[in-house]
Amino acid sequence: MEYETPLFFHVMRYAVRADRDVxxxxxxxxxxxxxxxxxxxxxxxxxxxSSEFQYPPSDGLLELREEIAARRGVDRDQVVVTNGAGEANYLAMARALERDRGSEVLLTDPVYPYYPGKTTLLGGSQRFVAAGEDGQLDPERVREAASTDTSCLVVNTPNNPTGAVYPEETMRELVAVAEEYDAILLSDEVYDHYDLSGTFASALGVESENRIVTDSVSKTLAITGFRVGYAVFPHDLAEEAKSRHMLINVAGSRPAQYAVLDALRETDPAYHEANRELLAERVETFTGALEAAGAEYTRPDGAFYVMARFEGYPGTLENVEALIDDIGVAGMPGEAFGDSRSDWLRFALVTPRVEEAAERLAERFG
Amino acid sequence: MEYETPLFFHVMRYAVRADRDVxxxxxxxxxxxxxxxxxxxxxxxxxxxSSEFQYPPSDGLLELREEIAARRGVDRDQVVVTNGAGEANYLAMARALERDRGSEVLLTDPVYPYYPGKTTLLGGSQRFVAAGEDGQLDPERVREAASTDTSCLVVNTPNNPTGAVYPEETMRELVAVAEEYDAILLSDEVYDHYDLSGTFASALGVESENRIVTDSVSKTLAITGFRVGYAVFPHDLAEEAKSRHMLINVAGSRPAQYAVLDALRETDPAYHEANRELLAERVETFTGALEAAGAEYTRPDGAFYVMARFEGYPGTLENVEALIDDIGVAGMPGEAFGDSRSDWLRFALVTPRVEEAAERLAERFG
Incomplete structure (x- = not known):
């Protein structure tokens, strides 16, 4: 079996090995x-x-599940603490596919590359629905693509890579499409604390037995390596997802869960506000330089990413590697996110050197 | 889909809720x-x-993989650091089944209940090979049960629940059976630091492209809640196992991996020796009391468990619960480990109150 291994690790390795400052x-x-x-x-x-160093409950420390449940306005029995949103998405997609409503997974184009990888791993087939130029998803296009073979619709808001934040109406309609075919809407909301537009609407805002929401503290608390995420299941779907979690991972890592619980309880909203402000400043800096360089670019409403298109420089892996070697700026090839953005490059604004990167790009392409 | 959810959590919950000291x-x-x-x-x-709080390499911190590789005498590229041995066993069984050599998984009876659970989850079928009265596994019986439909043979040494430690000859023969059918021998060796007999032989001692060894530091370092385990794959099987690991879990939890690396580097053999001595004393105490009570019992060569059989008191879940209520001793029903031990109860010697428990049992059954 071949999986679509995400390209992230390949590009990162290339950047680390480059014979220059990147x-x-x-x-x-x-x-x-x-x-x-x-x-x-x-x-x-x-x-x-030392008793606190032993197995936590399989579905997560009780107080952590309660904290999450209270924040999300759900019952704690619906919450499974997972090894990051990666496992949460896997459990949700597996749960959708094993309901035997169909074997097809509807994904967006552009898409976060782990979703097609998980689909293949789980034996599902893929169908892509194109997002608009602005990254917004038209629920009518999703409805047209849906069928009785649809088991699952996977969306991500705020979106990686487009930066789109779907409005409440879109979320409501996506849930409605899922209900029409008794499929599952999976809404991955890991960037929910990085909504720069104030328009973020969680799928949890729409009551339904047909939606699963996944999230994590990886981005929220700036700890991607701790691997603490969660899924919120409808009551009917929770038990078997917990069994799968138990049979694969037994439980998540307890030191990470413990520290995250402390952090969730004691961290002020000002922490998140400051991170959003930092990100908004970087968006200004970076898009300003792209503008000056005459490039096309996206202006994200949320998440960490800006996409850029440079005349005559498509978003291939080859071009990404050339950019690392030539000017020491490492992005991701647009083609990693699907056909529609193959002319584009994606840049994550997670470095204090955003301005310098923008200058290098402006000099190279301006 | 129904999974065989291990009974551990059920019994533990019952014990916690009991209206008495347990x-x-x-x-x-x-x-x-x-x-x-x-x-x-x-x-x-x-x-x-904070950069150290971000994603570790998907297959584990490089220095941790190197430390493990050096200890096990393998190449670091063969090592995948997993979310405990639970995930390591899952990855190994998945890898065996997707080789399309067959859909059957050979398990022992008695069996650690997660193995049949994982087999079902992965869509494999099960065939059981009875261990002897003493817990030893006769490779000839395994050979008789093996066929072209065998994808995988799963063994555990030192063994949970029997306490048997398989000698080198058994391991060599088990690898040979796997090679005869181009199947995979999966050897789960999580109790390797609790060999009380001095006869433990890792499957890694037999060179072969047909064996996978799994292990963890959960028992070795007394931290079952950290979820740091690993699998050692033959070179040809490693890459796709790493892809599956990445697609499900992205990576393991970094604080746990970091602390484990420190502990592996700096912990003296005397630490493990002292733990074995403690365990050996508890075996003496507990089996002595069972002897006095006239019960049948096993005397483990390794791992943490003693099995006991009391006249007219089969190892059902009902009887385990009654024992919790009546005398405040919580064990596991033998029937959880397969048909052959359904008359037995399993007791884990992981409490300082082993002597007290033995006295309560002696009083109840003596």
């Missing part, structure tokens, strides 16, 4: 600080009794 | 201390730069 804008690793309570939580944990 | 001998959670270097590693990690 500004890393490949992957969505925040470069800002996690909350201080997170570090404090780890120190506290290190001194606990 | 000695917990259900699950294999060590009650001894982790090495001090483990705690120190967590404290160190809490103070690192």
């Amino acid at each position: 500004i890393d804008m490949v992957s969505g690793n925040p470069d800002w600080e996690p909350p201080e309570a997170l570090r404090e939580g780890l120190r506290e944990y290190a001194d606990l009794e | 000695i917990d001998m259900v699950s294999g959670n060590p009650d001894w201390e982790p090495p001090e270097a483990l705690r120190e590693g967590l404290r160190e990690y809490a103070d690192l730069e």
Whole structure:
């Protein structure tokens, strides 16, 4: 079996091995600080009794599930703490496919490349619905693509790579399409704390037995390496997802869960506000330089990414590698996100050197 | 789809809710201390730069893979760091089944209940080979059960629940059977640091492209909740297992991996020796009391468990629950481990109250 291994690791390796200074804008690793309570939580944990070092409940520390449930306005029995949103999405897609409503997974184009990879792993087939130029998803196009063979619709808002934030109406319509075919809407909301537009609407805002929401603290608390995420299931779908989680992973890592619980409890909204402001400034800086260079570019409403198109320089892996060698700026090839953005490059604004990167790009292409 | 959810969690929940003092001998959670270097590693990690809080390499921190590779005498490219041995076993069984050599998984009876659960999850079928009364596995019986439909043979040494440690000759023969049918021998060796007999032989001692070894530090370092395990694959099988790992979990939890690396580097063999001595003393105490009570029992050569059979008291879930209510001793029903041990109860010697538990059992059944 061949999987579509995401290209991230390939590009990162290339950048690390390059024989020059490279500004890393490949992957969505925040470069800002996690909350201080997170570090404090780890120190506290290190001194606990050894019984606290043993298996946590399979579906996550009870208090962490309660904290998440309270924040999301759901019942704690619906919450499964996972090894990051990666596992949460896997569990959700598996759960959708094993309902035997169909074997097709509707994805967007452009798409976050792990979704097609998971679809293939799970034996599902893929159908892509094109997002608009502005990254928005037209629910009518989703409706046209849906059929009785649709098991699952996977969306991501705020969106990687387009930066689109879907309005409440879109979310409501997407849930409606899922209900029409008794399929599952899977809404991956890992960038929910990086909505720069104020228009973010969680799928949890629409009551339904046909939607699963996944999220994580990887971006929220700037700790992608801790691997603490979660899925919120409808009551009827939770138990078997928990069994799959148990049979694959037994449980998630307890030191990480403990520290995250502390951080969630003690971190002020000002922490998130400051991160959004930092990101908004970087968007200004970066898009300003792209504008000056005469490039086409996206202006994200949320998430970490700007896409850019340079005349005569399509978004191939080859061109990404050439850019690393020539000017020391590492992005991601647009073709990694599907056919529609193959002329584009994606840059993650997770480096203090955004301005320098923009200048290098402006000089190269301006 | 129905999975065979292990009964551990059910029994533990029953024990916690019981209206009396209960000695917990259900699950294999060590009650001894982790090495001090483990705690120190967590404290160190809490103070690192925030870049160290981001995604580790998908297959594990490079230095951790190198440490494991050096200890096991394999190439680091063969090592995948997983979310505990649970995920390692899942990846190994998945890898065996997707080779399309057959859909059958050979398991032992008695069996660790997660193996049949994973087999079902992966769409494989099961065939059981009975272990002897003493827990030893006769490779000839395995050979008789094997066929061209065999994709995988799963063994566990030192064994949970029997306490058997398979000698080198058994391991060599099991690898030979796997090679005869181009199947995979999966050897789960999580109790390798708890061999009380001095006869433990890893499957890695037999060179072959047909064996995968899984292990973890959960028992070795008394940290079942950290979820750090690993699988050692033949070179040809490693890449696709790493893809599956990446597509499901992205990576393992970094604080846990960091602390484990510190602990592996700095922990003296005396730490493991002391744990084995503690376990050996508990075996003496517990089996002595069972002897006095006139019960049949196993005397483990390794791992954490003693099985006991009391006249007229079969190892059903009902009887386990009654024992919790009546005398406050919580074990596991033998029937959870397969038909052959359905008359037996399993007790995990991971409590300082082993002597008290033995006295309660002696009083109840003596």
